[in-house]
Amino acid sequence: MSSAFENTIFDDPILNVIHLLNSIAQENPEAISLASGRPDDEQCDPLLIDRGLARYKDHVAGTEQSLATLLCQYGKTSGIINEIIASHLQVDEAINVSNPESIVVCMGFQEACTLTLLSIFDGGGVLLVPDPVFSGITGIAKLLGIKIVPVPMTVFLDPIALRRLIEALESRGERIKALYAIADFSNPTADSLSHDGRRAMLSLADEKNFFILEDTAYRYFRYEGDAIASMKSIDSRRVFLLGSFAKSIFPGLRMGYVVAPEGAGVMSFSGRLCKAKSLITVNTPALCQAVVAGLLIEHDYSLKGLNQPRVLSYTKKRNHMFECLEREFPFKVGAQRAVSWNHPAGGFFINVQLPFVFGYSEMRECARLFKVIVFPTSLFSLMNEATTQVRLSFSNATTSQITQAIGRFRAYVEFRLQ
Ligand SMILES: Cc1ncc(COP(=O)(O)O)c(C=O)c1O
CATH class of the missing domain: 3.90.1150.10 (Aspartate Aminotransferase, domain 1)
Known part of the structure; x- marks a missing residue:
């Protein structure tokens, strides 16, 4: 060779x-x-496919929209079920997505994080990742040529140590643009961030002007204790929420989404996310979106019930x-x-x-x-x-x-x- x-x-x-x-x-x-x-x-359970699709068809029948166009045509780049995902986030997470177009429906977490990295790292900068961490993030960041700085898990979980590390990087002239975090039950070590830890990380992001990429893949799998508010629900301005239905429905659907930062004076990233998506997967398969939407509607927009x-x-x-x-x-x-x-x-x-x-x-x-x-x-x-x-x-x-x-x-x- x-x-x-x-x-x-x-x-x-x-x-x-x-x-x-x-x-x-x-x-x-x-x-x-x-x-x-x-x-x-x-x-x-494959029957979920039939159930979700049937429920979505009923839903569309009650609107002015054409099912043929929705399911069979090229679709809107950002997705066709954005409002339904927004309702789910409101019901389960008390996250108020003010513009559903801040949501881009993606082919799994993996596409959501690819688009997010593309939209942030144009022009360079550093991505911080806890270490060890899910290779889905480090692998794609490497493929995209993004500079990654691994943060030992003990430092990642300790706001004072994290601040020290970030300041040391800044003093070497590094521009930190984002930090990836699985706040609930990480892969591989199953660590979680405490409520105070989440708040401290968000205020550090605010002060040092970087984004947090919050991966919620395991968030709905809590077996004891009370849920801790997601970082997106605490401060939407600093967080790209990277959602996946791989574990909460099933991975064969390849369904996920990104919710871009929102809030007063916050730059809109949805245009960048959609431009990147239009050249990568064009749009997320409408059939898969329909199944997810139907199942969410059937369960009153709650993944917790499902x-x-x-x-x-x-x-x-x-x-x-x-x-x-x-x-x-x-x-x-x-x-x-x-x-x-x-x-x-x-x-x-x-x-x-x-x-x-x-x-x-x-x-x-x-x-x-x-x-x-x-x-x-x-x-x-x-x-x-x-x-x-x-x-x-x-x-x-x-x-x-x-x-x-x-x-x-x-x-x-x-x-x-x-
Ligand atoms: C940390 C983490 N995020 C996200 C995912 C889901 O990714 P996807 O939606 O691309 O299947 C996984 C699956 O293994 C994971 O471990």
Whole structure:
């Protein structure tokens, strides 16, 4: 191959994360996987497609609009269900979107974040990301040639340390344009920002003049405690809300959206978002928009109602995984626990701390010899953080698979500690 195609951005490990996962699963078809953050297959009910579409058709029949034009023609770039998404945000989040055109309906979070980055980073600047973090953001930022500064998770969660880091960057002449945040139950570490943490981050954004890209993919999956207000609901002016229906309805729809910042004196980004979208996907498939809109209308615009069965099922799975971890890695009186884990109140993941390094080759070894696939948290890191951590996903395993998988993982840990 010509050297022009070697050692390019396409060789960057962050762009390889999904491929690694798939190849290990293919090499070990009999292994149980706790590696992928897919929603539960059992919650992906194709009947939702028929129900959503039928409900949307009824809705359109009660208006002056033509269903043929809406569903069959090229559609409006920003989307055809913006007002319905605005109602959902009002009902579930007390977010008042004053102009529905501030919403651009996208093909999943992934397109929403691509358009948002394109609209902000024209002319350069720095994107701050917590580290480790979902490779969907770091991968696309790298592909777009955006300068990324990873922020260790401990700094990201501590407003004083974050301010220090930002000021150090500024003193080196860096122009910070945005910070990506999963405020609720992050991927991979399941960390959340407290209410005070959110407020402090917003006031820092205001003072230092940068935007926050708030990813709410896991927000509707809280299993205990009270919800914390989203950053968008606290201060719309500083926040691009990046929403996804991948977990809250299902990923096959490829449905998501971005809500641009709004408020007095705030620059409108919707024109930029739409220009970029018109050259990337033209418009989001109307059929997929119709299904989402119909389901939202059917549930009085609330994803909370729609997701209640899912939340119950994931709560059981999470609790079951906690029980299995307790059983397989018991606390020994007088001794430190060799294996420990966090206790997230929601999301799809539990992050486990091991007494040894666990990277890609260990992941392969564990899959090959012990028939369980678990994901090294460090593969989501740009700075080789979290080298002894493992992300366990409970979302798409049955309780009996979780029991077996954690037993097999304990056998692997014993093998390593021999
Ligand atoms: C942090 C995070 N954001 C967003 C998404 C959903 O992305 P999309 O809507 O593109 O499927 C995921 C899915 O894994 C995720 O982990």
